[in-house]
Amino acid sequence: MAPGQVIDISGQAADERPAEFVEALAKGIGILESFDATHPEMTLSEVARRVGLSPAAARRSLITLQTLGYVGQTERRFHLRPKVLTxxxxxxxxxxxxxxxxxxxxxxxxxxxxxxxxxxxxxxxxxxxxxxxxxxxxxxxxxxxxxxxxxxxxxxxxxxxxxxxxxxxxxxxxxxxxxxxxxxxxxxxxxxxxxxxxxxxxxxxxxxxxxxxxxxxxxxxxxxxxxxxxxxxxxxxxxxxxxxxxxxxxxxxxxxxxxxxxxxxxxxxxxxxxxxx
Incomplete structure (x- = not known):
């Protein structure tokens, strides 16, 4: 993935997705993929910008991932947790x-x-x-x-x-x-x-x-x-x-x-x- 690239949360155009496509799940996976060596921790606004989501949508996904143990938070910055390795x-x-x-x-x-x-x-x-x-x-x-x-x-x-x-x-x-x-x-x-x-x-x-x-x-x-x-x-x-x-x-x-x-x-x-x- 090239540096600074915005994460494509779906990989497909909206009209190519199956009817059963779950947008919320795609957003969560996109957020997990947005963390890398050059982005080990990010603020809410940085996550939203990198994944191409509104801050409100990014916040909901981050809170869900945090509750599940995949994402942690230190002050205003989010980071991945070891559970992601599973x-x-x-x-x-x-x-x-x-x-x-x-x-x-x-x-x-x-x-x-x-x-x-x-x-x-x-x-x-x-x-x-x-x-x-x-x-x-x-x-x-x-x-x-x-x-x-x-x-x-x-x-x-x-x-x-x-x-x-x-x-x-x-x-x-x-x-x-x-x-x-x-x-x-x-x-x-x-x-x-x-x-x-x-x-x-x-x-x-x-x-x-x-x-x-x-x-x-x-x-x-x-x-x-x-x-x-x-x-x-x-x-x-x-x-x-x-x-x-x-x-x-x-x-x-x-x-x-x-x-x-x-x-x-x-x-x-x-x-x-x-x-x-």
Whole structure:
């Protein structure tokens, strides 16, 4: 998610929502999603502005979330409480993410050092669903649950390359890229050519696109029908590794790991549903 972006509480236009759509629930979830590393605590007016709600509507949702234990308050500022972690941990354990996905990531990190992640596409962003790392640098953190613009990550570009032409056109028509570093590609026409090249090559490399110091190589994890359901990457420090070095030394191992993970996912129906479109 790009800095300063207003949270879309529904993800759909009003006329596209099902009749059973609960607006109040969407508002509450939108408020939970509005807290992040750059907004760890906010006043009522800041929450309302970030989620695009009236102060009265934001207040009702915040009071409800506070009563349920998901939100706390210190003087005039609201913040998340640890109970929020139970929402994500339920998926982690019920879908077998730790059992199915983490072993290959740990092996990649043991072999190459650095870091390795798995992500899925959610709207315009990539969400990290599994991660292993030996790095301790201060940079954009790819922890489980982290969410970043797809156009600026190796995982995201692989996932975008896996879309059909209509879906890719729709994404490029909607996305408004923000320069996260001086090297971030924000021209939509250039992004299209990069994504098409990823589709042809079968892998993606990025250098300092999301944050300075990150050079990464990503490949697709495919379902039984051959469609891309997730992406796997291996990343290192810019300056210590190059895209060419990653391709030469890590691409075959990364492709083999992606194939194993894809086969493993088919044996876990819940995980297959989670990773599906």
């Amino acid at each position: 929402l994500g941990s339920a998926l982690f354990f019920s879908a077998g993410i730790g059992e199915v996905l983490q072993p290959d990531l740990r092996e990649l990190v043991e072999q190459f050092g650095d870091a390795s992640s798995i992500g899925t596409l959610e709207g315009e962003d990539v969400i990290y669903v599994a991660h292993s790392s030996v790095q301790r640098a201060r940079r954009a953190t790819a922890t489980i649950g982290a969410r970043y613009p797809a156009y600026a990550t190796s995982l995201g570009r692989v996932l975008l390359a896996g879309l059909d032409d209509a879906a890719l056109d729709a994404y490029l028509a909607k996305v408004r890229p923000v320069a996260l570093t001086s090297k971030t590609v924000i021209d939509v026409a250039d992004l299209r050519q990069i994504i098409l090249a990823v589709r042809a090559d079968g892998y993606s490399t990025t250098v300092d696109q999301l944050d300075y110091g990150i050079t990464a190589l990503g490949v697709a994890i495919r379902g039984p029908d051959g469609r891309t359901v997730a992406a796997l990457n291996s990343s290192g420090y810019t300056g210590m590794v190059t895209p060419e070095k990653l391709i030469e030394e890590r691409l075959p191992t990364l492709l083999a790991a992606a194939s194993r993970i894809g086969n493993a996912i088919t044996r876990y129906p819940i995980l297959q549903s989670v990773m599906g479109p």
